[in-house]
Amino acid sequence: MDKMDRRKFFGASALVGYTLAVKAPQTLAAGAETASKCVPFAAGRGLDGLEKNYMRMANEPLMGEEELSCDLLVAGGGLSGIAAAISAARHGKKVILVQDRSRLGGNASSEIKMHPLGVNPQKVGWREGGIIEELKLENAERNPQLSWEVWDFMLYDKCVSEPNIKLLLDTSVYGARTGGGKIKSVFARSESSRMNYKITAPMFIDATGDSRLALEAGASFMTGRETPETYGESLSGFDPQGTRQGSTLIFTSRLYDKPMPFKAPKWAKKIYPKDMKFRNITGDGLSYGYWWVELGGMYDAIKDTERLRFELLSIVMGVWDYIKNSGEYPAAANRAIESIGMIPGRRETFRIRGDYVMTQNDIEGGWRRFDDAIAVGGWSMDDHPAEGFYASDRPPCRQKGHVPFYNIPFSVLRCKDIDNLMMAGRNISCSHVAFTSTRVMSTCAAVGQAAGTAAALCLDFDCTPRELAADKSRLNLLQQTLLKDDQTILGIANSDPEDIARSAKISSSPSIDGSAPQNVISGVNLDKPGENKNRWVADAASKPWIKLEWDSPRTVSKVQIIFESGNTSLAQTNSDYLLKTMVRGPQPTIVKDFTLSAMSPDGSLKVISTVKDNYQKLVRLNFPPEKIKSLRLDISATNGSPKAIVKEIRAMA
8 A cells, every 4th residue: 555645645535624503404494394314205204104214224125123212312322422321311211322333432432542531630629520430430440450341341331230221232323303393203223233223202312422413303513613703712723714623543552571573564654753743752652552643634534534544544553663663762662562443533523503602711711600500621622733643843732721620501512403402522512612622521421411410300391401491490400410419510509408418417526637527518529639628537547427417307218428539530541641640449538338327216326328348439328218316427447548538418308
């Protein structure tokens, strides 16, 4: 295979990118039913007419058909789709999760190996919380070897262990029937099982990353860079209007106890020192690969994915040849490639127009005005040259506009055109500049949890997401439900009227580090590093206890405790940099063994629950309703920390 010239490579396809929100080809006519990518509207529209043909298409006698129904369809099984499906399922809704690959995790799966990132916990003192925190803590406990395949399996286990989730793997959404401004049903296809599905539901979430479901339904979309004038963003104009961030092919290597020679294939890209001027070869990358092996910002990352794959593979081989054989990196002599990705990890394709478009100005402070915050972000506004690796005369990224954290509003999750569709992940309603921060996977997962929770509440109230947001009491319920599920939202405190712990008198064994027992009912469980304003801290060796007491007996059947899970980076990763501070196992600060006891009105003490070997931050204890006067938490061990820390205690009837 001849080496493809850089200019020929970029000239081989027209520049694809739109800077204005445009309408997908299947425009929704008011009150009319349409089926995108469908046979013409000739026959009737019942199951025996158009839909029947749609499910089977033409000349496909081997394809079977099945009709499914659920409360919520989630399209896309990356971390945002997983979080959306689990959150809705745990709130009692029947969910179908459709994933177009055999593995869950999306860009975080073993097929691509991008590690999930988000806020900088060492800087701010906390991580995103909620389901993504649960997944990270589960992985640390069950997968201390950090096997990517075991991570995949853990994600699978989490989904199939939820009785309300039906998982369809190797299945792609390929069409949608719409009418009256809503999706009526979705069509999905599995080549591996030779099945076509018609899935009917009242609520839908597009977590595909590439917005496949939303585009099939005719939603307005945005793609590529805007001009600085579009939203008044100082960080806009980094590259030409309409261009995008590219896709990366990750490779990993392993260190051996002897020299490991490497001979590049003939089709490998020849790499020269000028190509590497701004691309450092570090020990971290030698283990993890290099995110800057990136292409596609001048292309359509979907339609051109095959040619991008082949070109990226030639660059991977060329970079590794340069590392191994240029003589510049003797530390790599005993290293050999362990894995080579075959699926480019996409950063940017389409964003769906929502009720609001989040911009740079919102990230830099405007977020404080949001009254509909539902998740938190914290990655820098991290833009990459459209030419990717071939922009050898420029650094491979620009990380400016550093902000420690910000809230994301519910309005950017709601599809502007389709009343029963929400977005979750990198396709939420953002400008390109804002997208460069919101696109990272821990942030996407937090957004996914918010979308799944919102879908469950919409089903409870028989309303649309927009109607939910318009009702202040229901919007408040959404935020309070997310807080209760350990979702991090800045500036909002627990005001749940069902939480009777808020009215209790709190006492404890001796506190340390300036903390106080009443902090566990402050309504907030976030603290800056070194602060203990919203948590109780005690000497773990002293067998500490904390007690909630009421003036009159209360009925309690649920107790929820949030422990401290630490403020170091935690992810499935090969990065030496992240591994320096990560604990591979239960996080030391989490309380491991404890007992919860209750005092009856007659003064007798009863042990309600004894927990051993806990490694999760959020612990929920359910038991038959008890009339009690007090609750007492006795801590007998942490997972290694000399300090026992409790961030919040809730009690519900």
